[in-house]
Amino acid sequence: MTEENSSTRRQILGAALMAAAGPSIAESAPAPTQRDEPRLEFAFEARVTLANVLVVGPSTIGVRRIVPITGGTIDGPKLKGRVVPGGADWQYVRGDGAIVVEARYTLESADGALIMITNRGLRHGPPEVMTKLARGESVPPSQYYFRTVAEFEAPVSSPHEWMNRALFIGVAQREASTAIVRFFQLL
Numbered sequence: 001m002t003e004e005n006s007s008t009r010r011q012i013l014g015a016a017l018m019a020a021a022g023p024s025i026a027e028s029a030p031a032p033t034q035r036d037e038p039r040l041e042f043a044f045e046a047r048v049t050l051a052n053v054l055v056v057g058p059s060t061i062g063v064r065r066i067v068p069i070t071g072g073t074i075d076g077p078k079l080k081g082r083v084v085p086g087g088a089d090w091q092y093v094r095g096d097g098a099i100v101v102e103a104r105y106t107l108e109s110a111d112g113a114l115i116m117i118t119n120r121g122l123r124h125g126p127p128e129v130m131t132k133l134a135r136g137e138s139v140p141p142s143q144y145y146f147r148t149v150a151e152f153e154a155p156v157s158s159p160h161e162w163m164n165r166a167l168f169i170g171v172a173q174r175e176a177s178t179a180i181v182r183f184f185q186l187l
Contacts, residue, residue: 043168048069049178051069062094070085074109083105084105086106087104090102103117113154113158113160115152117151119148129144136176168185
């Protein structure tokens, strides 16, 4: 990939994340009024089971953490299957308390195709809410911000190849041992 293509892809991912920054995202976005306005279409929900957070410690960019992924399920109109154990979410906690996430793991579709995912995002909220989440307490997702941008790598010539040519916004929530991410295809 050339530097120009890489820069363009980063710009597109940034724009996609900004599109998800609104306070709410409905099952599907309203029809655009102009041809170039983005729309979102619900694709599937991933319920990703997690092991305990491993705290690496302070680094030059924040407190580094690793959250091992132990499995899970995926279900929705565009994809069904499971989360393959073995990935992880490599995070760091910034000085302002926001958590930057980068999860890399594998999905297995109901028809047996393995699909790689890289899901980058941001989680933040009031200090008391973030403290409750850190303790594993249940907090309504409306009390904090947790959004991601996902890229998928599906087998070429498979029924899931369309995922290679689309960008996805994730609207997420954290529970004690699970991350729930609702993926919306950016149209």
